[in-house]
Amino acid sequence: MKIVIAGAGEVGSHLARLLSNEEQDIIVIDDDTDKLAPLDANFNLMTISGKATSFNCLREARVGTADLFIAVTPYESTNIVACGIAKSFGTKCTVARVSHYGFMDPQNGPIMKRMGVDRLIYPEYLAAKEIITSLEHSWARSWFELHEGQIILLGVRLNADAPLAGMELRELSQHPWGFHISAIRRNHETIIPRGDDKIEAGDILYITTTPDRVNTLVQVCGKDDRRIRKVLIMGGSKIAIRLTDMAGSRFRFTIIDSDREVCRRLPVKCPDAAVIYGDARDPEVLIEAGAAEADAFIALSPSSESNILTTLTAKELGIPKSVAEVEDIQFIPQAEALGINTVINKKLLASSTIFQLLLDADSSTSKCLALADAEVAELEVRPNAKITRAAVKDLHLDRNMTLAGLIRDGQGMLITGNTVIRPGDRVLLFCLSGSLHKLERLFS
Amino acid sequence: MLLRVLGSLLLIEGLFMLVPMLACLAYGEADWRAFGITAGGTALTGWMLKRLLPVASTHFGKRESYLLTGSVWVVFSFFGMIPFIISSAGMDVSDAFFEAMSGFTTTGATCRPADAPPLAHGIMMWQAMMQWLGGMGIILFTLAVIPTLNSSGGMQMFNAEVPGITHEKIMPRISQTAISLWSIYAGFTLILTILLLLGPMDLFDSVCHAFGTMSTGGFSSNSGGIAAYHSDYVTILVTVFMLLGGIDFALIFTVIMGRWERARRNEVVKWFVFTILLFWLLFDVGIWMTSASTDWRSYTIEPAFQVVSTITSTGYTYGNISTWGPLVLALTFLMMFSGGCAGSTSGGAKFDRLLYAFKRIGNEVNRCIHPNAIYSVRINGRIANPDLVAKVVLFLGIYVLLIAGGGVLLSAMGCPTVDSFFSSFACLSNTGFGASVTGYGDDFASIPDMAKWVLAALMLIGRLEIFTILVLFAPAFWRK
Numbered sequence: 001m002k003i004v005i006a007g008a009g010e011v012g013s014h015l016a017r018l019l020s021n022e023e024q025d026i027i028v029i030d031d032d033t034d035k036l037a038p039l040d041a042n043f044n045l046m047t048i049s050g051k052a053t054s055f056n057c058l059r060e061a062r063v064g065t066a067d068l069f070i071a072v073t074p075y076e077s078t079n080i081v082a083c084g085i086a087k088s089f090g091t092k093c094t095v096a097r098v099s100h101y102g103f104m105d106p107q108n109g110p111i112m113k114r115m116g117v118d119r120l121i122y123p124e125y126l127a128a129k130e131i132i133t134s135l136e137h138s139w140a141r142s143w144f145e146l147h148e149g150q151i152i153l154l155g156v157r158l159n160a161d162a163p164l165a166g167m168e169l170r171e172l173s174q175h176p177w178g179f180h181i182s183a184i185r186r187n188h189e190t191i192i193p194r195g196d197d198k199i200e201a202g203d204i205l206y207i208t209t210t211p212d213r214v215n216t217l218v219q220v221c222g223k224d225d226r227r228i229r230k231v232l233i234m235g236g237s238k239i240a241i242r243l244t245d246m247a248g249s250r251f252r253f254t255i256i257d258s259d260r261e262v263c264r265r266l267p268v269k270c271p272d273a274a275v276i277y278g279d280a281r282d283p284e285v286l287i288e289a290g291a292a293e294a295d296a297f298i299a300l301s302p303s304s305e306s307n308i309l310t311t312l313t314a315k316e317l318g319i320p321k322s323v324a325e326v327e328d329i330q331f332i333p334q335a336e337a338l339g340i341n342t343v344i345n346k347k348l349l350a351s352s353t354i355f356q357l358l359l360d361a362d363s364s365t366s367k368c369l370a371l372a373d374a375e376v377a378e379l380e381v382r383p384n385a386k387i388t389r390a391a392v393k394d395l396h397l398d399r400n401m402t403l404a405g406l407i408r409d410g411q412g413m414l415i416t417g418n419t420v421i422r423p424g425d426r427v428l429l430f431c432l433s434g435s436l437h438k439l440e441r442l443f444s
Numbered sequence: 445m446l447l448r449v450l451g452s453l454l455l456i457e458g459l460f461m462l463v464p465m466l467a468c469l470a471y472g473e474a475d476w477r478a479f480g481i482t483a484g485g486t487a488l489t490g491w492m493l494k495r496l497l498p499v500a501s502t503h504f505g506k507r508e509s510y511l512l513t514g515s516v517w518v519v520f521s522f523f524g525m526i527p528f529i530i531s532s533a534g535m536d537v538s539d540a541f542f543e544a545m546s547g548f549t550t551t552g553a554t555c556r557p558a559d560a561p562p563l564a565h566g567i568m569m570w571q572a573m574m575q576w577l578g579g580m581g582i583i584l585f586t587l588a589v590i591p592t593l594n595s596s597g598g599m600q601m602f603n604a605e606v607p608g609i610t611h612e613k614i615m616p617r618i619s620q621t622a623i624s625l626w627s628i629y630a631g632f633t634l635i636l637t638i639l640l641l642l643g644p645m646d647l648f649d650s651v652c653h654a655f656g657t658m659s660t661g662g663f664s665s666n667s668g669g670i671a672a673y674h675s676d677y678v679t680i681l682v683t684v685f686m687l688l689g690g691i692d693f694a695l696i697f698t699v700i701m702g703r704w705e706r707a708r709r710n711e712v713v714k715w716f717v718f719t720i721l722l723f724w725l726l727f728d729v730g731i732w733m734t735s736a737s738t739d740w741r742s743y744t745i746e747p748a749f750q751v752v753s754t755i756t757s758t759g760y761t762y763g764n765i766s767t768w769g770p771l772v773l774a775l776t777f778l779m780m781f782s783g784g785c786a787g788s789t790s791g792g793a794k795f796d797r798l799l800y801a802f803k804r805i806g807n808e809v810n811r812c813i814h815p816n817a818i819y820s821v822r823i824n825g826r827i828a829n830p831d832l833v834a835k836v837v838l839f840l841g842i843y844v845l846l847i848a849g850g851g852v853l854l855s856a857m858g859c860p861t862v863d864s865f866f867s868s869f870a871c872l873s874n875t876g877f878g879a880s881v882t883g884y885g886d887d888f889a890s891i892p893d894m895a896k897w898v899l900a901a902l903m904l905i906g907r908l909e910i911f912t913i914l915v916l917f918a919p920a921f922w923r924k
Contacts, residue, residue: 026616041603
């Protein structure tokens with residue numbers, strides 16, 4: 001599949017790297033040759049230096065033959081114009097990153113379509129959505145619902161006193177708990193576990209389950225499902241505004257910002273939230289803002305360092321749930337190791353969403369999530385697929401992948417060694433990065 | 445991981461050795477056994493490396509790419525020399541290694557004395573085959589056929605092997621780029637073979653000369669060279685295809701794909717062709733001064749052939765070049781230094797680099813008059829990064845130093861001084877003229893064994909454009 005990416009900023013580069021490892025034909029366009037040089041020298045892709053809106057440049061990239069055109073330059077107007085040109089040249093699907101909610105509004109969809117933009121990426125919206133999910137399921141680190149909530153995929157860090165800690169995976173089958181441990185993240189590394197792997201306290205488990213089993217899961221992981229009500233936010237950024245707008249009255253927000261001008265404007269955009277002028281890095285300010293009775297602390301200031309450190313302060317003050325926006329990708333593993341419950345990164349969110357679009361375009365039936373270095377895909381089984389020939393335990397699947405669950409006739413169910421997969425099932429599977437393309441053979 | 449890839453590469457080499465074996469069988473020569481044994485041994489070693497070794501790490505970074513690229517060329521030459529030793533050619537190890545390295549690097553130098561009896565067809569086929577493989581690049585061929593290298597590691601090996609200043613990709617994925625370049629190369633070779641067949645050559649000679657011409661290696665299956673055919677048709681044909689071999693293949697690809705605007709913008713090729721025409725004229729002046737001309741050919745076809753053969757580092761000689769006088773010889777030196785365009789199969793310091801350097805010199809001269817003006821080097825309509833220009837100038841400096849260093853080493857081993865420097869120059873630039881061209885000394889046959897190893901090393905350094913080999917000797921490369 002041919003993909004043209006305009007803009008070699010952080011999202012563009014990250015995507016280009018991700019996709020070139022997935023054996024796609026990638027062309028990256030940027031007018032800054034210094035940004036292109038490292039990509040060109042180190043990755044299996046082609047670069048063209050020029051402006052994203054330059055006709056010559058797009059002609060040189062032959063966007064007319066491209067399946068996907070992704071515009072992720074820093075300017076939304078450039079992105080939209082570039083998509084428009086690419087669409088007129090004949091690109092099948094165009095994606096533009098925007099930084100303004102108006103474009104996302106469903107009533108404006110047909111207008112965007114007419115301008116040649118098929119899909120929109122608005123990272124602040126994605127971040128707000130992610131934060132709301134993490135607040136609603138405060139005990140989990142990540143939470144994905146697939147197929148209208150029939151199957152739930154969640155990530156959770158195991159407490160030391162959890163019943164699960166110290167167990168071998170094969171012991172699990174003796175309990176009627178009904179969940180599937182699909183991946184384990186330990187010491188910055190993702191493992192697809194086998195029967196003899198042991199679960200340790202401090203692991204982040206990626207678990208697949210059905211909605212009726214969630215309550216047992218909370219117990220065996222040693223967590224308690226705490227309902228979140230009062231939320232402190234540091235920094236009145238775009239994400240904060242979007243978050244308060246989308247969450248409605250489910251939570252009570254208090255926004256702390258150290259810029260007086262921002263504080264003046266915030267009440268206009270977030271009428272339901274309380275606004276406090278002060279520096280949230282100061283513990284006194286946090287206590288005054290009501291840290292004692294707060295259930296969650298969300299750090300959304302522009303500085304990743306401040307976000308990480310202030311979140312730690314908030315934890316010391318006794319706020320149980322913490323969310324930090326970390327825009328420097330290098331810091332994310334450290335932030336996770338420090339015990340921050342949920343880390344938000346707009347770039348990763350944007351790129352995994354685009355990745356999902358890509359799989360949609362590839363075969364209209366698959367969906368995908370990108371975790372740190374693993375991928376989750378939902379694939380439909382075609383008639384006579386290789387995977388239907390035997391029970392799962394006899395298929396001799398690659399060690400880098402595991403089948404987590406499936407949806408049959410609209411009902412979610414888990415996959416065990418004895419399950420036989422039938423054509424028409426939608427299978428949820430985990431695989432380590434870079435091996436996703438190998439799966440197609442199994443399913444078609 | 446490194447050894448595994450090396451193993452797959454050796455399997456490929458073993459496969460290619462079957463071609464000279466078939467040639468032997470076709471001509472009823474006894475050497476087919478030598479090729480059979482070598483092919484079997486090479487393939488077996490490759491298979492063992494590939495299958496029997498445990499994989500310690502799948503990491504494939506910059507270091508591994510450089511190491512693999514460098515070692516592939518050496519290992520290939522080691523296996524490639526075996527037929528020369530065990531067949532009827534009966535060379536000793538130094539000679540055979542020199543011959544093999546000279547083949548793969550498309551230098552085309554031979555250490556066999558000019559009056560030696562002709563080699564068996566199989567051996568000659570293998571010499572031509574080596575040049576053909578080395579011309580476009582062993583790694584590039586592998587990238588085209590082995591899918592596992594279609595990754596960033598393969599990308600870096602591409603950068604380490606393909607000559608040129610910046611490496612332009614013509615397709616998004618490295619294997620597609622490799623396939624496109626190799627198909628153009630193979631296509632041209634096929635066309636040339638057919639065209640040569642229409643002339644006075646037989647099939648064997650056509651194939652060998654097509655290999656030697658397209659790879660700008662300069663191998664000839666006829667001890668008299670191209671001149672021995674006394675055919676203007678052959679001479680002109682070979683001249684044209686040598687010229688093609690000296691032009692950037694990526695550019696040829698874009699032209700074939702019908703994208704003329706890229707070619708129109710390309711000034712390197714314009715200057716390249718202009719330079720060739722200029723040298724042609726100067727050659728005529730030289731020939732006229734020494735009154736070496738015999739008929740109209742020695743003003744037209746012969747100097748044109750010689751100019752193209754030298755500037756593309758092919759190294760075919762047209763018989764009587766040494767009688768054309770000192771001016772022609774001096775011009776030959778200049779052209780050996782220059783070489784063809786970056787991204788071609790030719791050797792030398794590459795024409796693009798000289799263009800950068802000359803433009804830079806022009807800027808410096810202008811700066812004397814307008815000290816505050818901003819000058820930039822503009823190549824093919826794009827402004828070159830000053831760092832890149834600095835690297836190019838540095839490259840030319842190291843190039844000269846290496847020629848001098850090689851010359852001094854050879855002199856220390858007892859070769860005549862002029863021959864030492866000339867041989868070192870001819871090997872580093874992959875032209876492969878024997879010192880007989882200068883009219884002073886002998887062929888490579890007469891030099892000591894140690895000197896042959898030095899020259900073989902110079903050929904490799906010249907083929908992989910210095911830094912790929914140089915980096916292997918940097919302490920930082922081996923430090924973890």
